Amino acid sequence: MSELLSVEGVTAGYGRATVLHQLSMSAGQFGNVGLFGPNGHGKTTLLRAISGLLRPKSGTIRFDGQPITGLSPRAIVARGLIHVPQGNRLFPDLTIADCLALGAFSPHARPHEEANREKVLVIFPKLRERWRQRVRTLSGGERQMVSIGTALMSHPRLLILDEPTLGLAPKIKDELCAAVLAISKGGVPLIVVEQDVEFLLELSQHLYLVNHGEVATEIRPGQTMDHAEIMSMYFGH
Amino acid sequence: MGASAEILFGGLFQGSLYAMMAVGLALVWTTIGVFNFSHGVFMMLGAYLAWQFLDIGLPLPVVLPLAVVAMAAIGWLLQASVVRPLIGRPNIVLVVVITTLAAASLIENGVLELWGPRSKQIPPLLEGNTTIGGVGVSLHQIAIIVITPIILAALWLFLNRTRLGLALRAVAQNEDASLLVGLNVTALYGLAFAIAAALAALAGIFLGGYRFMSPVMGADPLLKALIVVVFGGISSISGPIFAAYLIGFFEAASNYYFGLYWTPALLFAVLILTLMVRPEGMFVRSSRSLA
Numbered sequence: 001m002s003e004l005l006s007v008e009g010v011t012a013g014y015g016r017a018t019v020l021h022q023l024s025m026s027a028g029q030f031g032n033v034g035l036f037g038p039n040g041h042g043k044t045t046l047l048r049a050i051s052g053l054l055r056p057k058s059g060t061i062r063f064d065g066q067p068i069t070g071l072s073p074r075a076i077v078a079r080g081l082i083h084v085p086q087g088n089r090l091f092p093d094l095t096i097a098d099c100l101a102l103g104a105f106s107p108h109a110r111p112h113e114e115a116n117r118e119k120v121l122v123i124f125p126k127l128r129e130r131w132r133q134r135v136r137t138l139s140g141g142e143r144q145m146v147s148i149g150t151a152l153m154s155h156p157r158l159l160i161l162d163e164p165t166l167g168l169a170p171k172i173k174d175e176l177c178a179a180v181l182a183i184s185k186g187g188v189p190l191i192v193v194e195q196d197v198e199f200l201l202e203l204s205q206h207l208y209l210v211n212h213g214e215v216a217t218e219i220r221p222g223q224t225m226d227h228a229e230i231m232s233m234y235f236g237h
Numbered sequence: 238m239g240a241s242a243e244i245l246f247g248g249l250f251q252g253s254l255y256a257m258m259a260v261g262l263a264l265v266w267t268t269i270g271v272f273n274f275s276h277g278v279f280m281m282l283g284a285y286l287a288w289q290f291l292d293i294g295l296p297l298p299v300v301l302p303l304a305v306v307a308m309a310a311i312g313w314l315l316q317a318s319v320v321r322p323l324i325g326r327p328n329i330v331l332v333v334v335i336t337t338l339a340a341a342s343l344i345e346n347g348v349l350e351l352w353g354p355r356s357k358q359i360p361p362l363l364e365g366n367t368t369i370g371g372v373g374v375s376l377h378q379i380a381i382i383v384i385t386p387i388i389l390a391a392l393w394l395f396l397n398r399t400r401l402g403l404a405l406r407a408v409a410q411n412e413d414a415s416l417l418v419g420l421n422v423t424a425l426y427g428l429a430f431a432i433a434a435a436l437a438a439l440a441g442i443f444l445g446g447y448r449f450m451s452p453v454m455g456a457d458p459l460l461k462a463l464i465v466v467v468f469g470g471i472s473s474i475s476g477p478i479f480a481a482y483l484i485g486f487f488e489a490a491s492n493y494y495f496g497l498y499w500t501p502a503l504l505f506a507v508l509i510l511t512l513m514v515r516p517e518g519m520f521v522r523s524s525r526s527l528a
Contacts (some may be wrong), residue, residue, distance in 0.1 A: 026277060053416060077419030085417065091410040094403070102407055106419035154418060 004028025004189060010059030012049045019045040022059065030221050032190040032204035036197060042213040043193045044086055047162050051083035052076040071204060077106050080157030087166060088147040092103050092136035096127050099146050103153025112155045120149040122180050141172030150220065152183065159183065160191045174181045196229050209233055242370035244489045250378045252485025253385035257440040258462035259477035261391065261433030264469045268429035271320060271333040275341040276437055277459025280450060282307040282443035283438020285348055297360060304442060305518020306434045312434025313427045321423060326467055337413050348452045356449035357444065379441045389478055396474070405429060464504060465514045468511050479520050
């Protein structure tokens with residue numbers, strides 16, 4: 001399998017603060033990609049650079065062979081590279097129905113709107129019960145479901161999930177993990193940032209440890225890596 | 238009968254104009270989060286454009302849409318030149334107050350230079366008068382009273398029943414999330430300004446068919462629209478619409494019972510009271526959203 005996404009020597013940050021230092025990674029050749037590492041070391045910044053919310057200072061990002069560095073988020077969404085940000089507040093005063101309709105705003109997603117909506121409601125049947133409810137009235141777990149559902153409406157060819165289970169109660173978390181696995185089985189490749197290493201190992205065999213704005217370690221399929229080793233990398237020795 | 242009919246018509250007429258103005262202010266605030274102080278000038282320029290088009294011999298039914306569309310384009314341009322470059326600055330609210338005030342001053346003096354200080358008038362939408370409940374009203378006023386709710390309802394339907402309207406409501410609530418579903422945020426900001434300017438132009442043409450026009454004719458309606466949005470709450474468009482009619486009736490009643498001179502003072506008393514009791518406005522939910 002060829003690389004669906006490649007990040008080559010990307011340096012990015014906010015104002016004078018540089019967060020990513022010449023970071024390189026790729027996704028798509030070994031199925032799902034898992035990113036992990038301590039907070040504040042650039043995972044979210046990397047994802048914002050990929051989806052066009054943040055313009056890298058240098059480096060190249062390619063999606064499906066085409067450079068997408070510096071393109072608008074809209075142009076990147078139109079290529080099917082969809083990003084669900086961490087702790088997405090979404091649109092507090094829109095209903096679930098409205099959010100999903102917005103997800104299909106991009107012209108490439110319009111023809112698939114009906115089919116995608118059915119898929120979303122199969123993965124998250126709870127959303128059907130709350131169909132006309134405003135996002136602000138939903139629980140954290142339900143809001144995360146709407147976030148991911150909205151992203152699925154954008155007809156993703158690659159879906160980026162930034163900490164989809166952050167701060168959720170264990171039962172809801174299990175529900176979301178199952179949903180994410182179902183999305184992956186449905187044929188959408190994923191890039192997932194997650195603190196739950198157990199879940200990450202279940203989802204993906206291709207992992208990156210991001211530390212100090214760089215890839216500290218890359219784990220490819222075949223390189224067996226058990227939980228304890230990852231934990232020790234995570235927390236240092 | 239005479240008193241109540243007079244207050245009713247006066248209130249409906251003023252309320253219509255205020256609603257048309259206030260909705261534009263609210264639309265810009267909810268989508269971009271800035272206050273547009275050139276809104277009154279949009280109104281004035283719309284009326285002058287209509288006058289100019291009429292002067293070169295175009296008929297009113299052509300002039301009306303032409304002036305409104307031209308103002309929409311001017312609103313878009315103004316947004317692109319004095320608002321968009323500042324988006325993302327932490328002090329944007331204050332800076333845009335200054336830039337739109339500056340633009341207003343430039344346009345006002347430009348109009349004075351171009352068309353001169355002599356008062357102008359454009360013909361009413363409908364000629365003639367009628368008497369209802371013992372009160373004489375012009376057909377022009379009745380036309381405005383009827384047309385305004387239709388336009389406001391159309392705006393409401395656009396915001397609530399179309400995908401583009403949905404996008405406008407969304408961009409008001411979360412810019413990052415809007416970008417990530419592929420909305421063209423800058424175009425939506427331009428659209429909000431364009432719609433606001435078009436509505437202001439319409440209000441200007443309505444007013445210009447009723448009173449004499451001057452380059453400063455937008456100042457008072459802008460002030461009243463400000464009172465309306467403070468009173469009704471600026472975080473939706475339905476709040477200012479209700480408030481506009483309420484203020485219209487209040488003004489008409491106050492004019493009738495206390496006279497023209499006392500009305501502004503009473504109006505500001507109401508405004509100050511509102512700010513003390515409910516600083517977020519009378520008809521609001523707690524957040525910024527359209528419709």
